[in-house]
Amino acid sequence: MGSIFAAGGIVMWPLLAFSIVAIALIGERLFFWFRLNQRQRPFMREILRIYRQSPTDVFPRLRQNVHLPIARIFLEALEIDGASPKQFHLALMSAIQAELPHLKRFSTVFATIISTSPLLGLLGTVLGLITSFDALRLGDVGTNSSMVTGGISEALVSTAAGLVVAIFTLMFANLFRGLYRRQVSLIQEYGGQLEILYESHYERLQQGKEASYVSP
Secondary structure: OHHHHHHOOOOHHHHHHHHHHHHHHHHHHHHHHHHHHHHHHHHHHHHHHHHHHOHHHHHHHHHHOOOOHHHHHHHHHHOOOOOOHHHHHHHHHHHHHHHHHHHOOOHHHHHHHHHHHHHHHHHHHHHHHHHHHHHOOOOOOHHHHHHHHHHHHHHHHHHHHHHHHHHHHHHHHHHHHHHHHHHHHHHHHHHHHHHHHHHHHHHHHHHHHHHHHHOO
16 A cells, blocks of 8 residues: 555645545544434434423423534524514524524535545656656666556556545535435425424414413
8 A cells, every 4th residue: 555655656645644534534523424314313203292292391391402503593582582473483484594504513524525626636746757757768778667657557546546535525525415304304304294393383372472461
């Protein structure tokens, strides 16, 4: 591996840095999505069940799980005291929009690695070809054959390395993009159910207030 790395030329160093960063971020995102998919769906169902029975009892449970995006979203919307269903909907949508950057975390870094790695590989190709052509001397090819083959090796290795880093990162970036879309759909689904429950609870409160005004 060391000889292959050395044969790739100077562009192998930034490609190595990109690969280390990509592996570290992929590991962090895999852990994040695994934990989220394991816990968030049952948590949403539990919150809706508790809210259906006693709306005020959801607040301690939400505050205990603020590490979950849906808990932060629900908590921010429900903490608006006396909000109408329309105001609650706007608060819920605002909370969802504020949470989306956390779900898309590192997507810009992945996009940068995917787009830049092949370009670095192409740069290594150009540098390797320059080395090969510079080593060519008419009538004296045999003397500089090692430099010619070294330049070609640099061109091929750097190109391959750039493509490997980009393809590896792209596979996981697409996986995370799919998980992100699935999570957004899930949040919207359970957010809609919470809105229905909130509207029913709000109407009961309004009817109770009206009844108290009418009664002597």
